[in-house]
Amino acid sequence: MTFFEEINEESLSGVAYKNITLKKSIISYFVKNGNCTIADLCATVGLSAPKINTILNELINDGLVQDLGKIESRGGRKPNLYGLVLGSGFFLGVDVKQNHLNMGIIDLEKNIVHTSLERPFNLQNNNESLSELYHVINQYIKESRVPKDKILGMGLNLSGRINHASGYSYSFFNFDEEPLSKKLERNLGMRVFLENDSRAMAYGEYSAGIVGEEKDILFINMDYGLGVGIVIEGQLYYGKSGFAGEFGHIPSFNNEIMCRCGKKGCLETEVSGLALTRIFKEKLTSGSTSILSEMDINDINFEHIINAALNDDVLAIEEIASMGEKLGRGIAVLINIFNPELVILGGSLGETGEHIRLPIKSALNKYSLSLVNNDTKIRMSKLGKQSGVIGACFLVRNRLLSTN
The missing domain is CATH 3.30.420.40 (ATPase, nucleotide binding domain)
Structure with missing residues (x-):
């Protein structure tokens, strides 16, 4: 059985399980440290050179690892250098x-x-x-x-x-x-x-995005719905059942708007891409004007409104600002509870930049505890659509x- 077959086999046990675990350890070492010798792996994994050599040969046969030849040494036999094969997995x-x-x-x-x-x-x-x-x-x-x-x-x-x-x-x-x-x-x-x-x-930004040394992070996903990704001490937080982060379903408003979750008054009913689209259409119906006014109102969607705001459409900017103030109040609650180092604003609504960030920041200054808020940085997503x-x-x- 090759590494590609073993890594996707969930029922391995005994010797086979130990073998695949050792292979994972060696590959992870290469990923973290680059090319190395058998002696380097022995020191890290804690196994004998013959055992490491056997595993390396199996990974070489699978096309994952390559023998890069002898390297210079200060004395004795020259050791072989090993490394990952480019494009092997x-x-x-x-x-x-x-x-x-x-x-x-x-x-x-x-x-x-x-x-x-x-x-x-x-x-x-x-x-x-x-x-x-x-x-x-x-x-x-x-x-x-x-x-x-x-x-x-x-x-x-x-x-x-x-x-x-x-x-x-x-x-x-x-x-x-x-x-x-x-x-x-x-x-x-x-x-x-x-x-x-x-x-x-949240994990994308933590691993390769806007996050620096911060370990306690909230990622606000402002899209058709509203969610939050929580990172605590550098680890994703899931909660008991794995459902932590349902930020959009906090009961926040005394309205009769039915949320997608089946309840009324959720934050998402007035703060989300779906809510923005509904409110924007209501404004057009009541006589407000926009660069989208010439469109069939039934064809207008969330992305159209974002693009309108980026093209300086006053109605789109006003409604996004109004939504940002409501969202800021919700984020203030999260900051008061979690006291995070960093809050990242992302998702489709994040593409509007300062149009959404400034009203959120203003609301945070107004509604969150100053001693807590002073230690929390607010940044826009760096990775955007790729996060x-x-x-x-x-x-x-x-x-x-x-x-x-």
Whole structure:
């Protein structure tokens, strides 16, 4: 059995389990430290040179590791240097949005080798949409020219309630007892890990984005819905059932607007892409003007409003500012509770930049405790549309190479 087969086999035990764990440790060492000798690996892994040599030969036969030849030494026999084979293994990330997919592939050394952003896809909670998801992902893999048999695994993000440990999605494609991750594995032919989109975006920014030395972070995902990814002491926080971060469903308003969760008065009913679209259309119907006024009102969507704001449309800017003030009050609650080092503003609404950041910052100064707020930095997402893709790639890589 090759490494590619072993890493996707969940029922390994005994000697086979120890063997794959050792291989993961060695590959992780290469990723972190670069090329090394058998002596270097012995010192780290704590096994004999003959055992390390045997494992290295198996990884060489699998095409993952290469012998780079002898190196100079201060005395005695010259040791051989080993390293990863470039392009020997990859990880796929898929970030599912309301009307498109963002996809990308990284290699073992965490380099981004291919991306495809805003690939058209209509997310609906039915079997037709799920079948289309299989098709678009397979088509992307073909277009990327990355050999499918070298993709070690895929991370897929969805909004809503995701249990990453069991592979269940409770908001989309939960049609029977089989976990969504297993459906995807069966139809795509690779190991699949599910994640909530806000958490994946938070991890993307933490791993390769705007985060510096900070370890306690909140990522506010301002999209069609409203979610938060929570990082505490450098680790994603999931909560008891894996559903932490449902920021949009905090009961915040005394209104009669039905939320997608089935309850009324949620923060998301007045602070989200769906809410912005509804309110913007109501304003147009009542006589307000906009550069979108010439469009059929039924065709106007969230993205149109964002683009209008970026083109200095007064109505779009005003409604985004009003939403930012309400959102700032909600974030103030989070800051008072978590006292984070950093709050990152991301998602589609984050593309409006200062139009959303300034009213949020103003509300934070007004509603959060000053002693707490003074220690919290507010930054816009650095990775933008790629944050979820990069987070998904890094998470699936970490999970597949984990030796725990």
